[in-house]
Amino acid sequence: MKITRVTAEPLEHARVPQLLVHVEDDAGNLGTGECWWGVATMQQDVPGDTLAPIAATVDKLLGPRCIGWEAGRIERIWGDLMRYAYRYGDEGILRCALSGIDLALWDLLGKRLAQPVSQLLGGTVHDALPVYASLPGQRELAPLLAEVQRALAAGFTAVKVHEFDVDLVLALRDALGPDPILMVDALGRFPPATAAHQSQRLAEARLTFLETPLYPMRDYRLLARLRRDSPIPLAVGEHEWSFDGFERLFKSESVSFVQPEICKIGGLTFARRIGTLAELYGVPLCPHAYRLGPGFNATLHWAFASPGAVWVEVPFLPEGIDFPSGAVLPPLVNGCANLPPGVGLGDCRR
Numbered sequence: 001m002k003i004t005r006v007t008a009e010p011l012e013h014a015r016v017p018q019l020l021v022h023v024e025d026d027a028g029n030l031g032t033g034e035c036w037w038g039v040a041t042m043q044q045d046v047p048g049d050t051l052a053p054i055a056a057t058v059d060k061l062l063g064p065r066c067i068g069w070e071a072g073r074i075e076r077i078w079g080d081l082m083r084y085a086y087r088y089g090d091e092g093i094l095r096c097a098l099s100g101i102d103l104a105l106w107d108l109l110g111k112r113l114a115q116p117v118s119q120l121l122g123g124t125v126h127d128a129l130p131v132y133a134s135l136p137g138q139r140e141l142a143p144l145l146a147e148v149q150r151a152l153a154a155g156f157t158a159v160k161v162h163e164f165d166v167d168l169v170l171a172l173r174d175a176l177g178p179d180p181i182l183m184v185d186a187l188g189r190f191p192p193a194t195a196a197h198q199s200q201r202l203a204e205a206r207l208t209f210l211e212t213p214l215y216p217m218r219d220y221r222l223l224a225r226l227r228r229d230s231p232i233p234l235a236v237g238e239h240e241w242s243f244d245g246f247e248r249l250f251k252s253e254s255v256s257f258v259q260p261e262i263c264k265i266g267g268l269t270f271a272r273r274i275g276t277l278a279e280l281y282g283v284p285l286c287p288h289a290y291r292l293g294p295g296f297n298a299t300l301h302w303a304f305a306s307p308g309a310v311w312v313e314v315p316f317l318p319e320g321i322d323f324p325s326g327a328v329l330p331p332l333v334n335g336c337a338n339l340p341p342g343v344g345l346g347d348c349r350r
């Protein structure tokens, strides 16, 4: 089965735009993947076009190169595309675009063989995986508490808030009581000089992890220093891309939970390698996800087939905001998610 068409499909949205990638073969099979890029989420009125640079990389650079290739030779295609285009820089936009094509190829292969992608990865190793609701920042207690309670009512037992005010997080824990599992993503807003002190104060909130406390987010020397002084386990990795980068992260011993983003690092083909690397260094896998759609489904298939996976992030949007892909929250049982139904990457649309 030869690839006949590769197209990017931007899904415009004022706050949570998405970028899908479709790959078709000469037997009429269609696979759909997704790219993500990690610019600030939930932001309105972003100037310019955040999707266009990646869409152009799919449509004008990598996609045409794929035409005529055997669609099932995913590893071969991945390696060829990287070698073909790495002079643009083998991280960043190139990898975001490659991720979408790669995920579409896995979806296509699963559909052609009538198998879920997790089966193609060797089958599931988890019966269910704990997930946490990832809430956009609120900055004040009343709306923050309301959003956390809405997530708990939706079936989550763990919640991550994007807040960097220690007093606000302590007040939230006070209001919630001891039960819900709580994580904090500090968005790189802790000043290095006081981060250890802030982390020590946060210990009272009994956090499962403190994510991305420092900027620059890939300064693992700084992060390792904080980890030595932090009573809270640190989570990081959503801004990392390559073998070199992840190995530098693991070797620095600065991370307790690693959070690769499958729509940035090069799709499932590369995610499998990073999963193995994390296993080698004994760091549990906690995949990053901030869109619902093909990318999130791929994250679930990867996590379910990875022995080291312990948590999966689930974006939880404010009431009335839906992802333009039409995908909805996966059904939750006891705070755990299951795989989406169907073959390939599966479907979670309403």
Ligand SMILES: [Mg+2]
Residues within 6 Å of the ligand: 185, 211, 212, 238
């Ligand atoms: Mg984060």
